[in-house]
Amino acid sequence: AIYDNPSLLPPDRTYDFVVVGAGIGGSVIANRLSENPNWNILVIEAGRSNEGFQDELIKIPFIASKTFPETSFTWNYTTVPQAALNNRKIAFPEGYVLGGGSSINFMVYTRCSKYDYDAFAKMAGDDGWSWDKILPYAHKNEKHVPPNDGHNETGEYIPKLHGTHGPLLTSLPGFLTEIDDPVLAVTKQYREFPYNPDYNSGDPIGISWMHSTIGGPLRSSSATAYLMPAVRSRSNIDLLYNAQVTRLIQSGKVGTVPVFRGVEFAHNSRSERHTVIARKEVILSAGSFGTPHILLLSGIGPKLELAKFNITTIVDNPNVGKNMADHPIVFLQWTVNSNDTFDPIIRGGEAYDEALKEYHATGRGRLAANGVSNHMGFLRLPEDSPVLANGDPSTGKTSPHYEIAFANGFLSTTQPIPQNGSYMSIINVVVTATSRGSITLASKDPFVLPVIDPKVLDTEFDKQTMIHSIRSSQRFATSTPFKGYVTGNYTTLITDEDILNYVAQWATSIKHPFSTARADPDPKNGVVDGKLLVHKVRGVRIVDASVWPVIPAGHTLAPIYIMAERAADVIKAAWP
Numbered sequence: 001a002i003y004d005n006p007s008l009l010p011p012d013r014t015y016d017f018v019v020v021g022a023g024i025g026g027s028v029i030a031n032r033l034s035e036n037p038n039w040n041i042l043v044i045e046a047g048r049s050n051e052g053f054q055d056e057l058i059k060i061p062f063i064a065s066k067t068f069p070e071t072s073f074t075w076n077y078t079t080v081p082q083a084a085l086n087n088r089k090i091a092f093p094e095g096y097v098l099g100g101g102s103s104i105n106f107m108v109y110t111r112c113s114k115y116d117y118d119a120f121a122k123m124a125g126d127d128g129w130s131w132d133k134i135l136p137y138a139h140k141n142e143k144h145v146p147p148n149d150g151h152n153e154t155g156e157y158i159p160k161l162h163g164t165h166g167p168l169l170t171s172l173p174g175f176l177t178e179i180d181d182p183v184l185a186v187t188k189q190y191r192e193f194p195y196n197p198d199y200n201s202g203d204p205i206g207i208s209w210m211h212s213t214i215g216g217p218l219r220s221s222s223a224t225a226y227l228m229p230a231v232r233s234r235s236n237i238d239l240l241y242n243a244q245v246t247r248l249i250q251s252g253k254v255g256t257v258p259v260f261r262g263v264e265f266a267h268n269s270r271s272e273r274h275t276v277i278a279r280k281e282v283i284l285s286a287g288s289f290g291t292p293h294i295l296l297l298s299g300i301g302p303k304l305e306l307a308k309f310n311i312t313t314i315v316d317n318p319n320v321g322k323n324m325a326d327h328p329i330v331f332l333q334w335t336v337n338s339n340d341t342f343d344p345i346i347r348g349g350e351a352y353d354e355a356l357k358e359y360h361a362t363g364r365g366r367l368a369a370n371g372v373s374n375h376m377g378f379l380r381l382p383e384d385s386p387v388l389a390n391g392d393p394s395t396g397k398t399s400p401h402y403e404i405a406f407a408n409g410f411l412s413t414t415q416p417i418p419q420n421g422s423y424m425s426i427i428n429v430v431v432t433a434t435s436r437g438s439i440t441l442a443s444k445d446p447f448v449l450p451v452i453d454p455k456v457l458d459t460e461f462d463k464q465t466m467i468h469s470i471r472s473s474q475r476f477a478t479s480t481p482f483k484g485y486v487t488g489n490y491t492t493l494i495t496d497e498d499i500l501n502y503v504a505q506w507a508t509s510i511k512h513p514f515s516t517a518r519a520d521p522d523p524k525n526g527v528v529d530g531k532l533l534v535h536k537v538r539g540v541r542i543v544d545a546s547v548w549p550v551i552p553a554g555h556t557l558a559p560i561y562i563m564a565e566r567a568a569d570v571i572k573a574a575w576p
């Protein structure tokens with residue numbers, strides 16, 4: 001059954017598993033565990049339903065960016081001032097809705113490098129997370145469907161690499177653009193930008209066609225693919241949304257080890273607190289901010305920090321909320337000779353209304369497709385690059401250092417679009433970023449947002465790699481295939497100093513927080529073990545981005561789906 005207020009949840013109901021957070025990790029776990037008809041599952045989500053008020057914003061692919069930074073679909077986090085960004089505080093939205101990030105994100109589906117998974121396995125001390133072992137779960141997750149415009153996709157990807165029967169729908173670009181041909185022409189002419197027939201093979205290096213979590217004209221999210229189908233078809237799963245988990249409660253002890261099978265939750269800061277007990281496990285899937293926040297409020301975290309807020313430490317673990325990895329992003333634009341970019345649509349008005357009309361009438365057109373890019377490139381710094389002089393932080397030889405992606409218009413999440421003109425944008429992302437930030441308590445009150453400090457571009461490696469990425473983008477935009485199309489720079493950047501100033505003014509986080517409760521067999525170094533069980537307590541497991549000991553070098557949704565699919569089997573095996 002579905003409940004939208006804690007007071008409606010039947011008080012006598014008991015559950016085997018309580019899943020906290022209905023984002024990517026939580027939705028996969030809830031679906032897979034409820035396959036066992038003998039188990040009862042409760043899912044508790046702080047945010048809203050993915051249906052109802054303004055839900056077109058999270059259904060129509062092109063307008064994804066209208067869902068953040070501050071809407072009813074987001075947690076409106078703001079960071080502390082970022083030193084490398086002119087001390088700007090940046091907006092850091094996260095999904096506050098069934099589906100979590102998968103309901104509001106840009107839908108870019110990248111499995112990342114096989115070495116990212118091998119590094120996870122090695123650091124967590126569990127070979128099951130390695131690429132070769134986990135690959136079946138990538139297939140289990142995915143259902144590749146034809147592109148929405150029905151174009152012939154032969155040669156644009158390698159079919160055998162993709163799932164055909166999973167819940168999550170993925171597809172190639174559903175709206176072809178005028179820059180597709182020149183982008184592909186660059187890959188034939190320049191060794192710096194080789195063509196990769198499919199970046200989801202475990203070796204993403206090169207320029208590939210982009211895959212998105214889109215089926216037909218609609219976003220496919222963990223809510224539409226996993227959670228709601230299970231809730232609507234099975235009687236052993238209850239879903240409660242509009243209910244924030246405020247802490248875990250110690251429910252007993254095994255010897256000297258505390259057991260945490262109690263979950264406390266409330267509709268808002270003024271309303272009554274409720275509790276529920278999980279007979280088997282509490283699964284924390286509240287994401288890289290929500291999960292450590294709940295642990296800290298429950299007395300599991302760095303003792304000195306907890307003491308500052310008069311929270312009694314039950315388990316002293318200095319790693320909770322630390323080691324936060326993320327990816328910095330900056331957008332760069334060029335003026336182009338075209339009447340066919342998406343700029344008029346982004347500006348709104350008549351062009352947007354026309355596109356929306358076409359979408360409703362035919363289910364086709366630009367709005368039915370991902371607006372970010374049709375192709376993207378994952379590239380490595382040259383082996384002799386001085387940026388690598390102090391070592392290579394990437395996980396292996398098929399792991400990129402940076403990403404570039406090409407948009408057929410003025411794309412930016414920080415810069416306002418100019419009133420006039422036509423543009424092309426290249427997105428620059430440092431995907432092997434070495435800066436590490438944190439999430440810490442701001443208050444003992446669970447309804448006060450925690451302090452987020454991602455330390456964007458904090459290290460010299462990250463800054464120099466961003467400079468390299470921008471220079472690479474500049475070579476791309478001025479390559480022969482773009483002669484006559486690209487007419488000039490929107491912003492002219494010549495020296496490294498120019499670039500760093502530009503980055504300080506406009507860079508932001510791509511919103512891939514990771515590793516804030518990382519897996520490590522040694523409780524001194526991590527928060528969970530290789531089976532994702534929280535160290536030094538019983539009854540709590542974590543399944544979300546926070547447990548990854550490395551941040552995958554690409555976009556993060558696919559790696560989380562894949563790890564959650566395997567985590568579900570790990571849990572099933574633990575309760576035979």
Ligand SMILES: Cc1cc2nc3c(=O)[nH]c(=O)nc-3n(C[C@H](O)[C@H](O)[C@H](O)COP(=O)(O)OP(=O)(O)OC[C@H]3O[C@@H](n4cnc5c(N)ncnc54)[C@H](O)[C@@H]3O)c2cc1C
Nearest residue numbers: 021023025046100101105106107108245290545555556557
């Ligand atoms: C704006 C944006 C754009 C992005 N674009 C892309 C992209 O194009 N491609 C890509 O691969 N990745 C993208 N990402 C990243 C990706 O969406 C995330 O990495 C992913 O969703 C994280 O999954 P998760 O399961 O760890 O957490 P989430 O999906 O964030 O789910 C956590 C859930 O827990 C809930 N929750 C939190 N605290 C509590 C609490 N106390 N009580 C109850 N519930 C709670 C939240 O409301 C949320 O629903 C983007 C993210 C954002 C924010």
